[in-house]
Amino acid sequence: MDELELLKKDWKKEDKVYPKLSYNEIYNMILSKSSSIVKWIFIISMLEFVFWLFISFGLKASGFNLELDGMEQNFGFIAISIFSYAILAYFFYRFYTNYKTINTTDSAKTLMENILKTRRTVKQYVFFNLFVLVVGVAYMMPYAIKQDESSRALLETAQANGELFKYYAGIAIVTIIGLAIAISVLLLFYWLIYGILLKRLNRNYYELKKLEVE
Amino acid sequence: MDKALEHSFVELLEKHQNIVHKVCRLYTNNQDAHNDLFQEITIQLWKAYPKFRGDAKFSTWMYRVGLNTAITLYRKSKRSIKTQEFESVQFKIKSEPYDDTEEQQLKQLYKGVHQLNDIEKALVFLYLEDKNYSEISETLGITEVNARVKMNRVKKKLRTILNP
Numbered sequence: 001m002d003e004l005e006l007l008k009k010d011w012k013k014e015d016k017v018y019p020k021l022s023y024n025e026i027y028n029m030i031l032s033k034s035s036s037i038v039k040w041i042f043i044i045s046m047l048e049f050v051f052w053l054f055i056s057f058g059l060k061a062s063g064f065n066l067e068l069d070g071m072e073q074n075f076g077f078i079a080i081s082i083f084s085y086a087i088l089a090y091f092f093y094r095f096y097t098n099y100k101t102i103n104t105t106d107s108a109k110t111l112m113e114n115i116l117k118t119r120r121t122v123k124q125y126v127f128f129n130l131f132v133l134v135v136g137v138a139y140m141m142p143y144a145i146k147q148d149e150s151s152r153a154l155l156e157t158a159q160a161n162g163e164l165f166k167y168y169a170g171i172a173i174v175t176i177i178g179l180a181i182a183i184s185v186l187l188l189f190y191w192l193i194y195g196i197l198l199k200r201l202n203r204n205y206y207e208l209k210k211l212e213v214e
Numbered sequence: 215m216d217k218a219l220e221h222s223f224v225e226l227l228e229k230h231q232n233i234v235h236k237v238c239r240l241y242t243n244n245q246d247a248h249n250d251l252f253q254e255i256t257i258q259l260w261k262a263y264p265k266f267r268g269d270a271k272f273s274t275w276m277y278r279v280g281l282n283t284a285i286t287l288y289r290k291s292k293r294s295i296k297t298q299e300f301e302s303v304q305f306k307i308k309s310e311p312y313d314d315t316e317e318q319q320l321k322q323l324y325k326g327v328h329q330l331n332d333i334e335k336a337l338v339f340l341y342l343e344d345k346n347y348s349e350i351s352e353t354l355g356i357t358e359v360n361a362r363v364k365m366n367r368v369k370k371k372l373r374t375i376l377n378p
Contacts, residue, residue: 004341004342004368006320027224036258103262107352108285109354
């Protein structure tokens with residue numbers, strides 16, 4: 001006999017072996033909270049939006065501290081601010097509409113695709129923010145140098161010694177290293193969180209996709 | 215209104231609960247995990263229930279949500295469920311006592327099924343539940359041809375486990 005037929009014969013007999021949950025036990029279950037990955041993705045994504053909003057406020061606050069230098073009227077700074085809020089609204093809208101399409105009665109593959117799509121939106125938002133962070137820091141750096149007294153003193157000394165290039169190169173290197181470390185820590189954090197959370201989903205999605213290309 | 219919905223849902227699930235137990239049976243290895251997955255599937259079924267129109271059979275609808283939860287949504291957690299009676303029950307393979315060879319084979323087969331990956335388990339589950347290839351392909355979101363190909367591979371894999 002075919003192995004699965006043998007199993008099927010036994011499978012049918014198993015109906016009586018399973019425990020019978022009472023009405024009340026099932027009722028209590030529907031009152032409890034889900035711990036599904038969709039719920040976790042929603043929570044983490046919300047935290048990501050909030051986190052980047054704070055970062056953007058932080059950057060802006062430090063920009064306003066430099067207002068003596070005319071930062072508040074600086075066209076580039078205002079443009080970056082408006083642009084980043086518009087982008088936030090756009091990504092949030094896309095995240096929400098994608099999240100709404102997640103439906104447990106879809107086929108396994110469609111469900112997985114919709115979850116991954118929701119994740120992808122937040123991922124794109126994070127990459128966009130990293131880009132803005134890099135541009136923002138580069139843009140604000142000259143203002144910060146002029147504003148900070150010790151930096152100004154160093155700049156003047158460098159100017160007097162004819163080492164202006166060396167001075168700027170030093171600042172650029174330190175900034176790049178600082179940003180690289182910050183970004184690496186963030187990416188590592190992401191890789192760990194989503195690596196753990198989506199490991200199973202990615203594995204199963206790959207398994208279904210593999211069938212298509214064979 | 216909500217109470218009526220709750221009542222109709224719990225009643226239906228109570229009647230069809232074996233489907234959920236069977237999904238848990240394939241996807242978990244111990245009683246705690248079984249209970250945990252059962253609870254998550256119940257929550258997901260309840261969340262999806264307001265959209266259940268009744269044009270599909272409740273049991274068919276359960277297969278989809280149950281498998282989707284097991285394959286995609288489920289995250290292991292350590293919550294405990296207060297179901298004394300449930301925890302004291304042990305699953306045993308009930309085969310005819312006089313046929314020792316068949317019992318051994320079944321034990322090996324169940325062991326083999328547990329070694330399969332999540333998608334292969336889903337195929338086996340639907341097959342054991344007498345679903346045709348069209349239903350299998352719709353539930354998983356693959357073509358019928360691919361479902362057949364995959365099923366043949368699973369059979370081959372199980373055969374190898376039985377006759378190494």
